[in-house]
Amino acid sequence: MESQSSSVFCNFASFYFAIKMTNSIKDLFNKILAGKKPENLYRPIEYILMQSGKRLRPQLVSYASRMFGGDEDGALHIAAAFEMLHNFTLIHDDIMDKADVRRGEPTVYRKWNTNIAILSGDALAVMAMQQLHKLRCDPQTIIEISEVFTQTALEICEGQQYDLDFETRDNVSIDDYVEMVRLKTAVMFAGCLKTGGMFAGADTESLAALYDLGIHLGIAFQLADDLLDVYADTEVFGKAVGGDIKDNKKTFVFLKALELSDSGQNKTLKALYSDKEMEENEKFMKVKAIYDSVGVRKASEEAIMNYSKLCYEDLKRINAGDEKKKELVDLVKKLQNREK
């Protein structure tokens, strides 16, 4: 009985903190941007920061900080810095990927233009760094947090470059792909968790575990994303499936299917990925038929499960009570069973 009510309380508290974080971040962004000029630099930044994204990265900072008793409002500046860094990467990635729509709205470079998107992305990256200078903690900790933050930012650039390189490479291995995902996606999760812990004064062992948890969580998150692109329920997913197949993206699902297929299927799959004429839906159905026949769904789910197991191992290494870890355990479970 006691454990049940404690669990209800924990969920309620978690919900409360999530809502509070989302509102505080929004208030902070409004405050930062109020009256800033020129319009063409700051309106695109306002536009993307005010879209209702998942705010997953700020929540990760908040989870890790509260786990070690960190002042919740203080860590807000780290949360904001990572959310801004994330949105900076979206603005620039959308130019590179020629993406028209993001979160159901036109992308910045489509709504304004490429020059404005380059420049407002640049400004947003700088503004992200500025948030870290506003942290109220000892100067040495601010510098160490900034070091993790800039290293994260640099690795994200490396990951995006590998992703661009993969478009024209036909020898991408699954290891190459996972390394790209680690850099492009997972280090940001890891950076959020680690810096949240650093702000709250967590011990070295816990910081290493938080970082590893972020890496494994981030990879599981991306593999789930790759799988959903083929097998999601469109109603729940909130967007059309098949985008990666349409764009010939070398995802985990595609690379795993190449590995599992016989030489005939392998050849057909590669041919489908270089066909520039075939109608979109026909191509999707044909690729999916091979995916189905080689059992790539099950193989992907197993890989996601393996990364989730690593997450639970990492969680054990964090020196905090079980009830303090509950939010992160719930998050791992949620990502493990992602439907959107």
Next chain:
Amino acid sequence: MESQSSSVFCNFASFYFAIKMTNSIKDLFNKILAGKKPENLYRPIEYILMQSGKRLRPQLVSYASRMFGGDEDGALHIAAAFEMLHNFTLIHDDIMDKADVRRGEPTVYRKWNTNIAILSGDALAVMAMQQLHKLRCDPQTIIEISEVFTQTALEICEGQQYDLDFETRDNVSIDDYVEMVRLKTAVMFAGCLKTGGMFAGADTESLAALYDLGIHLGIAFQLADDLLDVYADTEVFGKAVGGDIKDNKKTFVFLKALELSDSGQNKTLKALYSDKEMEENEKFMKVKAIYDSVGVRKASEEAIMNYSKLCYEDLKRINAGDEKKKELVDLVKKLQNREK
């Protein structure tokens, strides 16, 4: 006699420090970039950092630091940070301005492509920030230097956006233009001088004077640049004149000529700037004829002289001995009489 030999020594010392800084910066860049991957991210960065630019910004950091007895090697990381920030802006500006050549070589986006130029610019900006974390001084000073650095970077983005906005605006005043130049060009000079002084522990009054000196020096530098585009000796200048006129750039010379011209000349000048058919050289000669007849060269030289005078006023406010200021006095003189 004593003053003469001291002056010779000062020039020799100045020359020695300039060469030493140039070599140290190059060594540092080589060290930072050694073995970094992916190639497509780091080779463009290496390419632009190894070009023989003026290294003016590192010299400014060095002047200010040495003026207050700062450890020369220590300030190198600030010098490197500003040089990297400067080159980051060049990579992204060249995409926006569709510039094919920079320092006699193809620009990054032309040699590689736009996506690689966006991404390697992003990475370079992050690497610039990382240099500041390597400073050997007390953590609070590192944070304060980082604050000046990020504020500088943000203002440069604002300046570049104003510059882009001016392309389609036909009501740009000289005040608007000078404000744009302050943001796009002068704050970097000011940031270099101020942070060099901060590193060496200069007093508040001197830091304010160093900052103001950078602003006035930066504006004089740009106005001289605008003037050289029309009146330079091509042999000495090292590049063709008339680029701004060809690109319909609303420079100080153009805006001042509009101010000085009668309504007929004013109309002709505006018509020439919107003519998309006219042969390049013919257009240059016609615009220059108006410039000559309204006396814009003299007016520009007077404006540059006025900013130089402000520089000397700023120099007086710096609490250091005259012999310590000599390098900066020489620099003001040199920029005042720029021929290239």
